[in-house]
Amino acid sequence: MTESGYRARSSTSSGVRDRLVALALLPSWVVVGVLAVAFAAGVDRPPLVVQLVPLVASVVLFGLPHGAVDHLALARTGGRPATRAHQLRVGALYAVVGGAYAVAWFVAPVAAAVAFVILTWAHWGQGDIYPLVALFDGRHPHGRVQRALTAAVRGALPMTIPLVAFPGQYERVLGWFVAPFGASTDAIGWLFTADTRLAVAAGVGALSVLALANGYRADGATTAWVVDVAETLVLWAFFLLVPPILAVGAYFSAWHALRHVARLVAVDDTASAALERGNTTGALAAFARDAAPLTAGALLVLAALAALAPATPTTLPGLVGVYLVGIAVLTLPHVVVVTGMDRYQGIW
Ligand SMILES: CC1=C(/C=C/C(C)=C/C=C/C(C)=C/C=O)C(C)(C)CCC1
Numbered sequence: 221m222t223e224s225g226y227r228a229r230s231s232t233s234s235g236v237r238d239r240l241v242a243l244a245l246l247p248s249w250v251v252v253g254v255l256a257v258a259f260a261a262g263v264d265r266p267p268l269v270v271q272l273v274p275l276v277a278s279v280v281l282f283g284l285p286h287g288a289v290d291h292l293a294l295a296r297t298g299g300r301p302a303t304r305a306h307q308l309r310v311g312a313l314y315a316v317v318g319g320a321y322a323v324a325w326f327v328a329p330v331a332a333a334v335a336f337v338i339l340t341w342a343h344w345g346q347g348d349i350y351p352l353v354a355l356f357d358g359r360h361p362h363g364r365v366q367r368a369l370t371a372a373v374r375g376a377l378p379m380t381i382p383l384v385a386f387p388g389q390y391e392r393v394l395g396w397f398v399a400p401f402g403a404s405t406d407a408i409g410w411l412f413t414a415d416t417r418l419a420v421a422a423g424v425g426a427l428s429v430l431a432l433a434n435g436y437r438a439d440g441a442t443t444a445w446v447v448d449v450a451e452t453l454v455l456w457a458f459f460l461l462v463p464p465i466l467a468v469g470a471y472f473s474a475w476h477a478l479r480h481v482a483r484l485v486a487v488d489d490t491a492s493a494a495l496e497r498g499n500t501t502g503a504l505a506a507f508a509r510d511a512a513p514l515t516a517g518a519l520l521v522l523a524a525l526a527a528l529a530p531a532t533p534t535t536l537p538g539l540v541g542v543y544l545v546g547i548a549v550l551t552l553p554h555v556v557v558v559t560g561m562d563r564y565q566g567i568w
C-alpha cells in the first residue's frame with residue numbers, strides 16, 4: 221500500500237506504469253486534443269453518419285469489450301483465481317441487476333434514460349480516478365472527499381457540457397433512447413432550456429474550480445494534480461466544441477474504455493508480463509482473447525433488446541440508440557464490478 225491508499229499489484233513496476241501511460245493515456249490525449257483543436261479551428265460539423273463512426277466502432281473497439289472481462293477482472297484484482305463459481309456469480313449479478321434495469325426501460329423509459337445519464341456520470345467519473353492515482357505519483361486525488369469531488373467533475377464533463385453547448389443534439393439522442401419504447405422527451409423539455417443550461421454550466425464550472433483548488437490546497441502542485449488540471453481543461457474545451465455524438469463516442473472508446481483496459485492489463489499476469497517485455501500488442505491481444513466471448517454474448521443481449529422493443533428502429537441512429545440502451549443495461553452490473561475493483565485497490 222502506498223501513502224495514497226492505493227494498493228498496486230506487485231507486478232505494476234514503474235516500467236509497466238510508463239508503458240500503461242503510453243498505451244492508455246497518450247492515445248486519449250491525442251484523440252481528444254486533435255478533435256478539440258480541429259473544431260476550435262472551425263471545422264464544419266460533419267454529417268450524422270460520420271459523427272456516429274466512433275459509437276459504431278465502440279462495438280468492437282474497446283467500448284463494449286472493456287466490460288466483457290468483468291467475469292475475470294474482480295478475481296484478478298483481488299489476486300484470486302477466477303473460478304467457475306466466481307464467474308457464475310458475476311453472471312448472476314449481470315442477469316439480476318441488468319435484467320431489472322432492462323425491465324425498467326420498458327416500464328418507464330424516460331426515467332430510465334435520465335437514470336442512464338446519471339449512472340454514466342458516476343461511472344465515467346469513477347473510471348478517471350484509478351489512472352490518476354495509479355499511474356503518477358499517487359499524491360492526487362488524495363482521500364475520499366477529494367476523490368469523490370474529482371470523480372464528480374470528471375463524470376460531469378461528458379454528461380453535462382454537451383447539454384450546455386448542444387441542447388438540440390442532446391435532446392435528439394435522448395429521443396433515440398426512448399423512442400423504441402414508445403416514449404418521447406416532451407416531459408423533460410425543461411432540461412434543454414437556456415436557464416437550465418446556464419445553471420448547469422455555472423454549477424459544473426464551480427465544481428471544477430472547487431475540485432482543482434482543493435486538490436492544490438491539500439496535495440500541492442504534484443504531477444498527478446498538473447495532469448488533472450490539464451485533462452479537466454482539455455475535456456471542457458472538447459465537450460464545448462466537438463458535436464456531442466462524435467465527442468461522446470470518441471470519449472467512450474478512446475478515453476474511458478481504454479483507461480479501463482490498461483487497468484485490466486495491470487491486473488492480468490499474462491498481459492502485464494507482455495507489457496513488461498515491451499510487447500504492447502501482446503498485452504492487447506491477451507485482453508482481446510479474454511474479452512471476445514462475452515463481447516459476442518453482449519451482442520446477443522443487444523439483439524434481444526432490439527427485437528423485444530415495441531418499436532424496433534430501422535435507421536442507423538435508431539439502432540445506435542438501442543445499442544446505447546443495451547450498454548445502459550450492461551453498465552449497471554459493470555459499475556458493481558468496477559466498484560469492487562476500486563475497493564480491492566484502496567481507491568475508496
Ligand atoms: C451519445 C450521447 C449521449 C449519451 C451517451 C451515454 C449515456 C453513453 C453511455 C455509455 C456508457 C455508460 C458506457 C460504458 O462505460 C448524450 C450525453 C445523452 C448526448 C450526446 C450524445
Ligand SMILES: [Fe+2]
Nearest residue numbers: 286347480554
Ligand atoms: Fe466502464
